[in-house]
Amino acid sequence: xxxxxxxxxxxxxxxxxKPSITYRYAGDRxxxxxxxxxEFDLTLNFFVLAVDDALREDRPDGLIETAPGxxxxxxxxxxxxxxxxxxxxxLHGVHDDLQAETEIEIPSRxxxxxLAFDDSQTRGAVERYLNSIxxxxxxxxxxxxxxxxxxxxxxxxxxELYDAVLATEQWSAFIGFFPGLPFMFPLDPRExxxxxxxxxxxxxxxxxxxxxxxxxxxxxxxxxxxxxQLVGRTLPIYDLRxxxxxxxxxxxxxxxxxxxxxxxxxxxxxxxxxxDVHANRYRYRIExxxxxxxxxxxxxxSVADEAEERGRRRxxxxxxxxxx
Amino acid sequence: xxxxxxxxxxxxxxVQDYPGRRGLLAQGFFPAGPMDHFAFRAANLLVGNDxxxxxxxxxxxxxxxxxxxxxxxxxxGAEAPVTVDGEExxxxxxxxxxxxxxxxxxxxxxxxxxxxVAFSGGIDVPPLFGSRATYTMGALGGLEGRALxxxxxxxxxxESGDGAGRRLKPSARPVYEREWEVRAMRGxxxxxxxxxEADMQxxxxxxxxxxxxxxxxxIRLESHKFExxxxxxxxxGGHPSNILDNSYPVGAVNVNGDLPVILGPDGPTAGGFVVxxxxxxxxxxxxxxxRPVGDTVRFREVTIEEAIGLETAxxxxxxxxxxx
Numbered sequence: 001x002x003x004x005x006x007x008x009x010x011x012x013x014x015x016x017x018k019p020s021i022t023y024r025y026a027g028d029r030x031x032x033x034x035x036x037x038x039e040f041d042l043t044l045n046f047f048v049l050a051v052d053d054a055l056r057e058d059r060p061d062g063l064i065e066t067a068p069g070x071x072x073x074x075x076x077x078x079x080x081x082x083x084x085x086x087x088x089x090x091l092h093g094v095h096d097d098l099q100a101e102t103e104i105e106i107p108s109r110x111x112x113x114x115l116a117f118d119d120s121q122t123r124g125a126v127e128r129y130l131n132s133i134x135x136x137x138x139x140x141x142x143x144x145x146x147x148x149x150x151x152x153x154x155x156x157x158x159x160e161l162y163d164a165v166l167a168t169e170q171w172s173a174f175i176g177f178f179p180g181l182p183f184m185f186p187l188d189p190r191e192x193x194x195x196x197x198x199x200x201x202x203x204x205x206x207x208x209x210x211x212x213x214x215x216x217x218x219x220x221x222x223x224x225x226x227x228x229q230l231v232g233r234t235l236p237i238y239d240l241r242x243x244x245x246x247x248x249x250x251x252x253x254x255x256x257x258x259x260x261x262x263x264x265x266x267x268x269x270x271x272x273x274x275x276d277v278h279a280n281r282y283r284y285r286i287e288x289x290x291x292x293x294x295x296x297x298x299x300x301x302s303v304a305d306e307a308e309e310r311g312r313r314r315x316x317x318x319x320x321x322x323x324x
Numbered sequence: 325x326x327x328x329x330x331x332x333x334x335x336x337x338x339v340q341d342y343p344g345r346r347g348l349l350a351q352g353f354f355p356a357g358p359m360d361h362f363a364f365r366a367a368n369l370l371v372g373n374d375x376x377x378x379x380x381x382x383x384x385x386x387x388x389x390x391x392x393x394x395x396x397x398x399x400x401g402a403e404a405p406v407t408v409d410g411e412e413x414x415x416x417x418x419x420x421x422x423x424x425x426x427x428x429x430x431x432x433x434x435x436x437x438x439x440x441v442a443f444s445g446g447i448d449v450p451p452l453f454g455s456r457a458t459y460t461m462g463a464l465g466g467l468e469g470r471a472l473x474x475x476x477x478x479x480x481x482x483e484s485g486d487g488a489g490r491r492l493k494p495s496a497r498p499v500y501e502r503e504w505e506v507r508a509m510r511g512x513x514x515x516x517x518x519x520x521e522a523d524m525q526x527x528x529x530x531x532x533x534x535x536x537x538x539x540x541x542x543i544r545l546e547s548h549k550f551e552x553x554x555x556x557x558x559x560x561g562g563h564p565s566n567i568l569d570n571s572y573p574v575g576a577v578n579v580n581g582d583l584p585v586i587l588g589p590d591g592p593t594a595g596g597f598v599v600x601x602x603x604x605x606x607x608x609x610x611x612x613x614x615r616p617v618g619d620t621v622r623f624r625e626v627t628i629e630e631a632i633g634l635e636t637a638x639x640x641x642x643x644x645x646x647x648x
Binding site: 005006007008024025026027028029030032034038039040052064065066067068069070071072073074076079080084174175176177178179180181183214215216221222240252256 | 351462511558604605606628631
């Protein structure tokens with residue numbers, strides 16, 4: 001019987017404008033590197049993506065791959081080529097060489113996507129849920145999740161929710177769960193939308209559905225099960241067959257560090273655009289660029305009061321709303 | 325051209341290769357590959373293939389196929405009646421078969437749950453992102469990203485071995501059981517920050533029944549009320565098993581609410597649940613042989629040094645020195 005060991009390999013305190021770092025065992029072939037505390041702080045994700053970028057540039061033999069999370073990176077390695085101590089030492093070095101959080105610039109594209117709110121496909125998914133899984137789900141009353149999201153957040157009406165979704169760029173913090181699924185968070189804290197997930201989960205979701213779970217937005221890359229509340233539908237973000245030029249080099253449209261901006265279309269237009277995507281007539285609008293973390297952090301205080309006020313309204317409404 | 329025709333596909337028979345599709349975790353792809361890498365690698369070794377050659381993973385049995393052209397064939401894995409044109413073909417042995425031969429794999433009575441079939445040269449399906457493995461969650465790889473059905477046909481790549489029949493020494497063969505013991509390392513999220521030390525002792529102390537809803541995405545165990553070191557998941561969610569989403573290692577034992585699940589090779593790459601322990605890579609093959617009803621698993625805690633030692637031992641067993 002082995003002596004009890006800790007799951008923590010090493011820890012470093014916050015220093016030089018960089019967050020604290022915790023290295024954790026994730027089996028004998030991976031290390032989970034965590035940054036800062038368990039806080040909903042996008043700055044941690046900016047730092048994660050900067051580290052991930054640096055690791056791609058400077059990768060020792062035996063480092064197999066890195067996979068970011070919200071405030072962590074899973075580093076997979078071959079222990080026969082790269083010893084754990086050497087890996088941790090290398091990661092220390094990468095962290096030391098990095099600039100402080102406030103000085104980081106991250107490669108970041110701005111991806112424009114059309115969005116049809118409360119379309120018949122997502123409503124169909126909710127109907128199916130009511131009919132086959134849970135007919136008394138409070139989040140699916142009336143055959144849509146939209147009204148529940150409105151109520152839970154204390155919005156006056158649907159239009160106020162739609163305005164919130166359209167008013168901000170969404171930060172793609174990392175890709176995961178399914179191939180190509182972006183975990184996205186509003187960059188403007190005033191436009192935060194928070195909502196509990198399904199209970200139990202849904203068995204079908206249409207391709208391109210936009211869902212919200214907790215503080216996170218996600219686009220479903222393929223028809224699949226899911227647990228996020230559905231508010232509308234956008235275009236394909238994953239196509240293995242490469243029917244559109246956007247997918248010829250990589251079947252995934254979105255990357256970690258991208259920003260997504262939605263613009264509103266009606267459902268007929270969206271369905272027409274779907275056809276155009278498949279026929280390679282549609283061109284996704286993608287602007288190359290970088291994201292200036294310092295400028296963003298300087299801007300944040302100017303909206304902090306308003307964000308806090310809206311947060312209070314949200315919490316008051318949530319307290320009055322049943323959880324699924 | 326040498327080929328194989330599927331006469332009966334069984335419950336779930338897929339094309340796999342080892343170690344599967346690496347390097348795409350950050351895009352949302354788990355590696356896929358054989359659920360039992362030991363039996364799969366043994367079958368390839370027996371027919372003289374490279375370790376990277378693709379073969380078949382058979383779930384439970386009830387599979388029949390016909391060879392077009394000669395091939396050396398080996399079947400390894402769960403105890404099951406296996407015949408070639410009505411004559412017994414022992415497991416863990418390779419044999420030269422003539423074109424037209426029919427291979428039948430009956431239903432395995434256990435212990436064990438999966439069988440692997442290697443053909444000299446390996447299965448010729450187009451590699452996708454460097455692997456031929458079928459990834460059910462992404463519906464890609466293998467033959468059209470799906471399990472094989474009657475009437476499917478695939479080619480075989482040119483052979484390199486000498487075609488001689490060989491067998492794996494009995495001392496080198498794994499022992500399948502109904503009460504499994506699997507070596508695992510604690511973490512990344514364990515005691516004292518997420519679970520209590522008493523929880524960890526329970527986790528490593530008790531046998532866990534394998535749930536019927538287990539498959540290549542994960543092995544579900546039995547719900548258990550852990551004490552938890554935290555009262556809730558805080559900003560990540562109400563339940564103390566909730567964390568801000570991070571990437572999962574292969575072999576992660578995550579705790580979904582109260583339910584521990586061992587993530588399989590087709591599992592989700594990321595999510596927001598505590599991972600209490602991670603199965604040592606050398607023992608990961610065992611989860612492919614768990615029978616979904618009736619089997620139990622007990623986790624035994626090992627250090628990273630012990631886990632790497634186990635891996636060295638497995639690699640030594642799977643060497644030509646153990647063929648006769």
